[in-house]
Amino acid sequence: MSEDLVVVEGVRKVYGQGEAAVTALDGVSLRAAPGELIVLRGPSGSGKTTLLNMVGGLDRPDAGRVVVAGHEVSTLPEEELLVLRRDLMGFVFQSFGLIPVLSAAENVGVPLRLTRATAAERDERVATLLSLVGLADHAAQRPYEMSGGQQQRVALARSLANRPRLLIADEPTGQLDSQTGRQIMTLLRALVDGERVTALVATHDAALVGLADRVVELHDGRVVDPAIPV
Numbered sequence: 381m382s383e384d385l386v387v388v389e390g391v392r393k394v395y396g397q398g399e400a401a402v403t404a405l406d407g408v409s410l411r412a413a414p415g416e417l418i419v420l421r422g423p424s425g426s427g428k429t430t431l432l433n434m435v436g437g438l439d440r441p442d443a444g445r446v447v448v449a450g451h452e453v454s455t456l457p458e459e460e461l462l463v464l465r466r467d468l469m470g471f472v473f474q475s476f477g478l479i480p481v482l483s484a485a486e487n488v489g490v491p492l493r494l495t496r497a498t499a500a501e502r503d504e505r506v507a508t509l510l511s512l513v514g515l516a517d518h519a520a521q522r523p524y525e526m527s528g529g530q531q532q533r534v535a536l537a538r539s540l541a542n543r544p545r546l547l548i549a550d551e552p553t554g555q556l557d558s559q560t561g562r563q564i565m566t567l568l569r570a571l572v573d574g575e576r577v578t579a580l581v582a583t584h585d586a587a588l589v590g591l592a593d594r595v596v597e598l599h600d601g602r603v604v605d606p607a608i609p610v
């Protein structure tokens with residue numbers, strides 16, 4: 381059995397039909413080891429989001445397979461996918477995705493409400509995570525009372541609440557200025573190391589690739605060698 385947490389083999393995805401068909405992924409293969417931070421890079425439309433959606437089980441490939449922690453995500457029934465996402469995966473998006481009426485602490489605690497954690501265990505984990513992301517003093521604030529960078533810190537804390545083995549982040553710095561973006565990526569790097577999660581992070585931001593263990597470059601739905609100009 382493979383020791384890689386994520387195995388993507390020959391994944392192909394076509395949206396639409398006939399003349400309108402768009403090949404979003406054209407035979408993509410990728411492996412991620414436990415604790416590895418992989419940055420997915422590539423121009424707009426190169427297939428980064430589609431690939432993350434396949435790995436996260438948010439969409440299914442037309443061909444090829446995706447295996448996460450030994451589970452074949454690409455063929456798993458929807459109910460089992462839900463459990464897998466809840467127990468093994470954390471998600472971070474460009475738009476933060478926080479619930480506006482909940483405080484920072486309540487937002488971080490949302491995934492824990494779907495588990496058997498007691499209220500005391502939940503509170504303790506939430507407090508730990510908020511201090512890990514530097515927001516211990518902002519627990520009671522609502523998203524609209526926080527800056528974009530702070531909101532993304534809350535989203536990062538929330539993504540790790542269930543101690544996922546895989547973190548999937550799609551343009552996590554896309555709405556942030558470059559300095560704040562760098563801070564978020566530095567934090568993400570530290571969290572990946574501290575919690576020993578594997579992370580797949582899609583970004584346009586060339587300044588952020590230095591923090592990756594590995595950079596995978598996509599062009600027109602294919603993995604290309606970053607050393608070879610296209």
Ligand SMILES: Nc1ncnc2c1ncn2[C@@H]1O[C@H](COP(=O)(O)OP(=O)(O)OP(=O)(O)O)[C@@H](O)[C@H]1O
Binds near residue numbers: 395402404429
């Ligand atoms: N649901 C969909 N229906 C039709 N076409 C889609 C759909 N999702 C993605 N595509 C197309 O697939 C291709 C890959 O899109 P994708 O969003 O994966 O690229 P990306 O690299 O993440 O781009 P960006 O950096 O702009 O987010 C694009 O041509 C896009 O228009």
